[in-house]
Amino acid sequence: MISVSPSGRWGGRVTSRPLPDARDELDAIDPVVRERLADIWWTQSATELRVATSFAVVHRSLRELGAEASLVALAERAIDDEHRHAALCLEMATRLYGHDVEPPPLLPTRQPHHREALDEDERRALYVIGQCALNETFANAYLSTAYGATKSPLARAAINELMRDEIDHSRLGWAFLATIPASKRARISDWLVPLTITNLREWHESATTHTYSYESHGIPSADAVREALGEVVRTVLIPGFAHVGLDVRALELWSRAGMPTR
Amino acid sequence: MHKLFHTLVVSGAALVQGCASTQVAAAQPVETARAERSPSVAATSPSAANAAASPTNTVSPPVEPRAATPAATPGSVQALVADARSCADVGWHTTKSAHMWIERAQTVTVEGHTYSCLPEEANRTPRCCRQDPAR
Numbered sequence: 271m272i273s274v275s276p277s278g279r280w281g282g283r284v285t286s287r288p289l290p291d292a293r294d295e296l297d298a299i300d301p302v303v304r305e306r307l308a309d310i311w312w313t314q315s316a317t318e319l320r321v322a323t324s325f326a327v328v329h330r331s332l333r334e335l336g337a338e339a340s341l342v343a344l345a346e347r348a349i350d351d352e353h354r355h356a357a358l359c360l361e362m363a364t365r366l367y368g369h370d371v372e373p374p375p376l377l378p379t380r381q382p383h384h385r386e387a388l389d390e391d392e393r394r395a396l397y398v399i400g401q402c403a404l405n406e407t408f409a410n411a412y413l414s415t416a417y418g419a420t421k422s423p424l425a426r427a428a429i430n431e432l433m434r435d436e437i438d439h440s441r442l443g444w445a446f447l448a449t450i451p452a453s454k455r456a457r458i459s460d461w462l463v464p465l466t467i468t469n470l471r472e473w474h475e476s477a478t479t480h481t482y483s484y485e486s487h488g489i490p491s492a493d494a495v496r497e498a499l500g501e502v503v504r505t506v507l508i509p510g511f512a513h514v515g516l517d518v519r520a521l522e523l524w525s526r527a528g529m530p531t532r
Numbered sequence: 533m534h535k536l537f538h539t540l541v542v543s544g545a546a547l548v549q550g551c552a553s554t555q556v557a558a559a560q561p562v563e564t565a566r567a568e569r570s571p572s573v574a575a576t577s578p579s580a581a582n583a584a585a586s587p588t589n590t591v592s593p594p595v596e597p598r599a600a601t602p603a604a605t606p607g608s609v610q611a612l613v614a615d616a617r618s619c620a621d622v623g624w625h626t627t628k629s630a631h632m633w634i635e636r637a638q639t640v641t642v643e644g645h646t647y648s649c650l651p652e653e654a655n656r657t658p659r660c661c662r663q664d665p666a667r
Contacts, residue, residue, distance in 0.1 A: 440540045
């Protein structure tokens with residue numbers, strides 16, 4: 271079982287509202303496609319759960335930085351949010367398989383180290399920025415693309431539930447950035463290119479190498495994801511970093527050169 | 533995507549509205565501690581790229597006109613990417629990497645222990661995790 275906290279966002283429930291029954295919708299899906307969709311949701315359950323570990327790092331970092339209580343509380347909630355996401359994805363897999371399925375195994379985790387950070391506080395700040403302002407903003411780009419193309423009421427409901435939380439997770443990063451004192455902005459600006467390149471590389475490797483597309487079922491094509499990731503750099507990340515007072519000229523230079531990650 | 537800018541950035545920054553530090557302060561001297569500690573990085577780091585376009589060597593608040601971004605050259609962009617590798621090592625795990633794992637978990641038994649194996653991301657090695665006996 272994937273544990274969900276009774277003090278979480280929806281009081282122990284996995285979603286804000288029950289997913290639609292969708293029995294007719296599921297019966298109409300080609301069995302081969304249905305099996306593959308189930309595999310994808312089942313695997314996403316594992317990757318959602320893994321990110322709970324990332325938010326544990328973010329939560330600890332914010333606490334140790336003495337960040338605003340509301341941000342610390344949101345980071346703590348995000349840990350449980352990822353458990354709920356894992357449970358939601360498992361529920362989607364179960365419905366698509368048409369029978370109960372075991373939870374996926376825990377995946378090994380790793381995280382950035384930022385060995386060149388000036389000190390522990392800078393490293394903690396980079397964790398929050400990298401996981402929230404960057405990674406979760408990319409996640410929102412992915413989900414927006416998935417939501418926009420899907421015609422499946424069941425997939426739309428599931429994606430909508432995921433997005434409701436991912437928006438908050440991203441906002442956490444932008445809120446934190448807005449609290450960074452002016453005296454530290456130059457150093458943080460210095461990190462924007464490395465943080466963006468390494469995170470975009472993760473997205474390219476993990477979400478843009480597949481050769482199929484089930485867009486109407488909420489699984490976008492690799493091309494659509496790649497395009498969304500690039501667009502979010504140009505229209506959200508760069509103007510976003512500028513909005514909170516950071517120097518984005520190096521990031522613009524890299525962006526205009528086609529955003530190479532290797 | 534333009535909508536995402538407001539949904540995420542503007543609304544996010546507004547969560548902490550009222551913090552003194554959210555006000556854009558006067559231009560601050562650029563700190564280049566990372567470059568200072570590593571001269572080889574100095575010529576190629578983002579701070580160098582940022583500073584190159586600014587004759588006053590200051591960070592410009594977004595509300596003020598900023599110096600133009602320097603023209604990208606293959607060398608300057610390669611340097612940025614190389615610098616990223618050295619100082620940020622890896623990015624955070626993504627949650628939407630399900631595409632890489634179309635196959636259901638395979639199990640293997642080694643020395644009496646059963647493991648679930650998933651092909652980890654492309655170009656990487658499979659990951660095998662010991663199964664939780666309680667499941």
